Every structure is written in C-alpha cells, then in structure tokens.
Amino acid sequence: MTKKYSTKAQNKIKKVMHEYKTGKLKSGRSGQKVKSRKQAIAIGISEARKKGLKAPKTKGRKRSYKK
Numbered sequence: 001m002t003k004k005y006s007t008k009a010q011n012k013i014k015k016v017m018h019e020y021k022t023g024k025l026k027s028g029r030s031g032q033k034v035k036s037r038k039q040a041i042a043i044g045i046s047e048a049r050k051k052g053l054k055a056p057k058t059k060g061r062k063r064s065y066k067k
Helices: 008-023 037-050
Strands: none
Touching: 008 037
C-alpha cells in the first residue's frame, strides 16, 4: 500500500492546522477567518499541491445523466 501524503505535505498540513487552532488562518479570496476544520485541511492540502508535494488529487464530481 502506498502512502497518500509525503512527510513535507504532512508538515504543511500540520502548520496550517496550528494556524487554524490559534485563530490566525484566513481564507485566500475573501480574507475571512476560517471556522471549519474541514476547510482548514482543504487549504493545507491545496497549498501542499501548489508546492508540488505528494498529496492526493481531488475527487471528480459525480454527474447524473437523465435519459
């Protein structure tokens, strides 16, 4: 079984979660304080991906087709 995250990616997420817990993490576009834990994790993963670290890709949306 392969690892999902590299150690540097894990450290990046750890730093983002520390910012979230201390109340200093802000969202990118609006600049508002992040209130949900899931959003904080998503920010950490996306920042790790932007640096080129090993992090899982986003899952595609499921589309329903009507006939």
